[in-house]
Amino acid sequence: MEILDRIEFNSVSLESVLEDLRGRSPVIHDGHLRYAEHAVRMYRERFAGxxxxxxxxxxxxxxxxxxxxxxxxxxxxxxxxxxxxxxxxxxxxxxxxxxxxxxxxxxxxxxxxxxxxxxxxxxxxxxxxxxxxxxxxxxxxxxxxxxxxxxxxxxxxxxxxxxxxxxxxxxxxxxxxxxSAGGLSTGASCFECKQMTGCPALPRVPGILGLPSRPAPLRKVSVSDLRYYKDCPAQAHLRALHLPKESEYSDSAKLGQAVHQWIESLHRRKGHPPCIAGDMPPSEQNWTEGRWHVPDELAEIGLRMLHHHVDACPFLAESLIEYVDTEARRAFHDTAAQVVVVAKPDLLYLDDGSWVWRELKTTQKESWFHDDLLEEFPQLALGVVALARGALGGDPSGSRVEVEVLRPEGSDLHTIDPFEPDRLEKALTVLRHYAAPWREDETFEARPSRKCQWCPVSKWCASYTPQDS
Ligand SMILES: [Zn+2]
Structure with a gap:
């Protein structure tokens, strides 16, 4: 936008704007400039004349x-x-x-x-x-x-x-x-909202990221952003700028999305009946479609995973579920770290007055990389701290994080109590580990590795060298 403004309102050439931006302090990320040049050329070509x-x-x-x-x-x-x-x-x-x-x-x-x-x-x-x-x-x-x-x-x-x-x-x-009154909801857009500092809907949770208090410009982050950051600061930065991505999802990631979507649509049904085998797609045909279409053999594996959800469905238990949010979006203002933390739990539901934060994981692997689920999935750590700090409201006594793991051979359900001091401490350690280097970083330099070949924003990254193999 700024480049176009200067070209259109100040009659400056694209080349000289780019040159000026390259010398600017604080430095603008090289990948950002590369994309900007491409985008401005596209725009001007299209609207020429x-x-x-x-x-x-x-x-x-x-x-x-x-x-x-x-x-x-x-x-x-x-x-x-x-x-x-x-x-x-x-x-x-x-x-x-x-x-x-x-x-x-x-x-x-x-x-x-x-x-x-x-x-x-x-x-x-x-x-x-x-x-x-x-x-x-x-x-x-x-x-x-x-x-x-x-x-x-x-x-x-x-x-x-x-x-x-x-x-x-x-x-x-x-x-x-x-x-309309009562229509306040929180999410990623809180970051740009004029009413943010006085908004009754945005919970202030100092220290939710486990960082000390410091004066700093406000930033926005999600746990996914932090995970990308750990792989490569440049990738996280270019993704956060919403630059165009290429082949973002592997087939197994697409399968995970397809399984999530199927279950989410079942959970959206009126009255929230527990999922049964008859709700699952028919066998002998590929049930995945559109953006999340995968090859037949993977679709078959996904179908087995879906059937194992029947034993792990949250609506199965004889619980008092009062409210279900299948497309949950939440934001928290960490007033210590000066960060709006946005979260998209797979499911939030109110069970007998207490909030339950549920995540669904699909995997074909036998075991995780880490021994501790909070380390393996940092978004669980965010759930633990948010519930422990009462950021969602409700009766804290029954609040919990649930992790449903679906494998082709079976399902596991893990429950994490946010009020167990050891779990809360671990969750804060995990979040601090992810968030501290990100909060300090001003330059977001690339950290080239073999992962670059799968990076969806590598096209814009000057540190990327395409591999032959
Ligand atoms: Zn279900």
Whole structure:
């Protein structure tokens, strides 16, 4: 974005912007620059010859009742000379994905009614509105471009009336859902939210990563990020920037995803009945599909794993399950380490008033690399500390972390009590071990190894040398 801004608003060439960025302090990661160059070339080639002019201010609709609501889209903005046509361009780091009707509805409305505004500084302030001429928007277009391959899709193209209708139908319900009382939820987006520091929904859990208190700029992290970091800081950094990835999943990782997805959809059923053999896919045919399609012999192994879930299903026990969250997203603000920690447990459920954090693991191996599950799967360690610190609320007495392991030959269920001092201590040690070097790191240098050949972001990494074998 910054490179495009300088090219479009300051008439600087791509080469000189890149040269300037290369000399910048703090240093911008080389992989990031490599990708940026590719992306800007794609973008400029695709939109070469367009007549619309780039617009620097944001388009913002402000609405004040008892609270201030601001509608805007951060996508790039363009308009015709006379201001009658406005266009949003959504840039995707990978391929085009499409936007939800709710997002499109808001963008279409803001394109019609938004007034020019500068970016707020600090971000917690309201958008400062700029003086502007009478608006004459008659037509709105919203396009999306995938910067990996330069493909474009037109997501919305219509008149002022079309934009208003579309907003009424799709955008307004989306806004209403977001702002409705009790609709607060936490997740990765907390990191960018203006209300973060005062938000009642975001638990403050100083020390959840096991690190000492220090003044530092706020960062966001997930346990997956930390695992990537351990392999290679550059990989973690380039992934966190959401650069396009290539062949991210091996066949056995795809199988794990397919098994997860099958079980998750069973657990979403109304009333949460326990899973039975009849819920599993029929044998003698490959049941995997789409993104998680795997060869027949692996699909067969996955089917055996699924059948072993029947003995380990969380809804089997005669428990008092009151609430089930199958797509759980949680965020915690570690106010000591200055980190928003985001988590996606496979399942969270409330059992007789106590939260249970459950993870599902699939493997064809006989044993794990580590003796201790908390070391093998650091996200369990996060679950242990979160529950021990009461970060999810509920009655702590029955809170636990459950790990369901599915193998082709059987299933195991492990339960970890977060209030066992030895387990909590271990969990904190594991998290500290992962998080301390990451929190200190400012440069995210590559750590080349044989793993580079499977790294999905190696394309952008200057330290990568392709192997022949
Ligand atoms: Zn089940």
């Amino acid at each position: 367009e007549e619309l002019m780039p617009v620097r201010p944001y388009w913002v609709v402000q609405h004040e009742e008892d609270k201030l609501w601001e509608l805007y889209a951060w996508w790039r903005r363009y308009e015709s000379d006379d201001g009658s046509v406005r266009e949003y361009r959504r840039l995707r780091h990978g391929k085009i994905k499409g936007s939800s009707p709710g997002e499109l509805g808001i963008a279409a409305y803001v394109a019609v009614h938004g007034r020019p505004a500068a970016w707020p500084d600090p971000w917690s302030d309201r958008f400062p509105m700029l003086r502007s001429a009478q608006q004459r928007v008659r037509r709105v277009r919203i396009v999306e471009i995938g910067l990996a391959d330069g493909r474009v899709s037109i997501e919305f193209d219509g008149s002022l009336e079309d934009a208003e209708n579309y907003y009424r139908q799709h955008g307004h319900p989306h806004v209403a859902k977001v702002v």
